Amino acid sequence: MKIIFATGNAGKMKEIREILGDMNIPVLSMKEVGIDAKPEETGTTFEENAIIKAKATAELVTEPDVIVMADDSGLEVDYLNKEPGVYSARYMGEDTPYSIKNQNIIDRLEGVEDEKRTARFVAAIAAVLPGGEVVTTLGTIEGKIGYEERGTNGFGYDPIFYLPDMSKSTAQLPPEEKNKISHRGNALRAMRQKIIEKLNIK
Ligand code: ITT
Numbered sequence: 621m622k623i624i625f626a627t628g629n630a631g632k633m634k635e636i637r638e639i640l641g642d643m644n645i646p647v648l649s650m651k652e653v654g655i656d657a658k659p660e661e662t663g664t665t666f667e668e669n670a671i672i673k674a675k676a677t678a679e680l681v682t683e684p685d686v687i688v689m690a691d692d693s694g695l696e697v698d699y700l701n702k703e704p705g706v707y708s709a710r711y712m713g714e715d716t717p718y719s720i721k722n723q724n725i726i727d728r729l730e731g732v733e734d735e736k737r738t739a740r741f742v743a744a745i746a747a748v749l750p751g752g753e754v755v756t757t758l759g760t761i762e763g764k765i766g767y768e769e770r771g772t773n774g775f776g777y778d779p780i781f782y783l784p785d786m787s788k789s790t791a792q793l794p795p796e797e798k799n800k801i802s803h804r805g806n807a808l809r810a811m812r813q814k815i816i817e818k819l820n821i822k
Contacts (some may be wrong), residue, residue, distance in 0.1 A: 621645050621684055621685045621689070621750075621819075622645060622646045622647075622648060622651075622683075623640065623645055623648070623686075623687045623688075624650060624655070624677065624687070624689070625647060625648065625649055625675045625687055625689050625691075626649070626650050626655075626677035626689075626690040627649065627690065628650065628656060628658070628672055629639055629709075629775075631743070631774065631775025632691055634795070634806065635795065635802070635804055635805075638789070638795060638796065638799055639800075639808045640808060642671030642720070643812055645687075645821075648733065651768070653665045653681075654725075655677055655680045655696060656676045657673070657676040657679075658676075658708050660672075661706070663692075663706065663793060664704065664706065664802050665744070665772055666692045666694065666706060666744035667780045668691045668692075669754060670794070670798065671746040672690075673691075674689060674746040674747060675693060675748060675754070678748035683777030684750065686750060687748070687749055687750065688747065688817065689745060689746065689747045689811070691743055691745055691804065691807075692706070692743070692787075693708070693741065693742060693744070694706055694707070694708030694709070694741070694742060694745050695740075695776075696739060696740050696741075696742060697725065697729070697739045697765055698736070698738045698739060699729055699732055699737065699738075699765075699779070700725070704725075704802045707773055709778070712724060712813050713804070715794075718775075718777065719769070721777070722777060722779055723769070723772070723781050725765060725766065725777070726765065726769075726780060728765070729765050737764040737765045738762070738763075738764055739762075739763055739791075740760050740761060740762045741763070741777075741781060741802065741803040741804075742758065742803055743802075743804040743807040744758050745757050745758075745804075745807045745811045749795035749815070749819065750819075751800065753810070753818070755814050755815075757807045757810035757811045757814065758803070759803040759805065760803050760806070761783075761790075761802050761806060763782055763790070764782045765780055766779075766782040766789055769788070769791075770779075770782075770791060771792030771793075773791050773793060773795060773798070774790050774795075775791050775793065775808075778790040778798075783801075784814070790802070790817050799812070806808045
């Protein structure tokens with residue numbers, strides 16, 4: 621049995637390896653197995669897009685006993701009507717540096733008081749099991765948009781995603797601390813549990 625993870629995002633892949641590290645099933649990226657599926661993410665929800673990505677890669681896998689997983693995730697800013705949401709990677713253009721995307725979100729919240737700066741990261745995980753069944757899980761983490769970028773860990777919008785209880789952004793947390801509480805950690809731990817039950821793994 622092995623897991624092939626359908627992502628081209630190196631920041632995600634690093635976290636996925638750490639979170640699923642104790643699962644006793646090898647986790648390989650699509651790159652490591654020589655698959656490069658890039659389906660159009662036409663869904664309107666994180667779950668729909670995670671399923672699109674997992675299925676597109678599963679169609680290219682020829683070996684048996686493989687679980688194909690995908691992650692679709694993003695940042696929802698309440699004051700911006702939940703933007704960028706499913707467009708988080710595409711916001712302001714896929715190749716635009718995150719220093720610019722992050723500053724743009726800070727600028728759009730200029731003058732907005734603390735209580736209205738609420739936001740969350742959401743991650744949907746989809747898995748195509750060896751028999752073809754598709755299962756999904758969802759994880760979230762609540763926070764607030766900060767007033768400046770802070771921290772260098774993580775990736776993407778982490779430097780502006782502030783955790784009031786910890787007085788830190790998720791980019792200021794050591795990776796293992798972020799994974800313990802993150803949207804991706806929560807969704808992947810729920811997926812691990814579902815898979816253990818479905819496939820009767822000890
Ligand atoms: P794949 O589709 O290949 O997995 P992607 O980066 O295009 O990679 P998504 O469409 O799911 O993936 O976009 C997710 C985006 O949401 C990601 O590029 C970040 O901008 C943001 N994001 C998701 N999780 C995040 C996290 O933990 N920290 C910071 N930003 C995150």
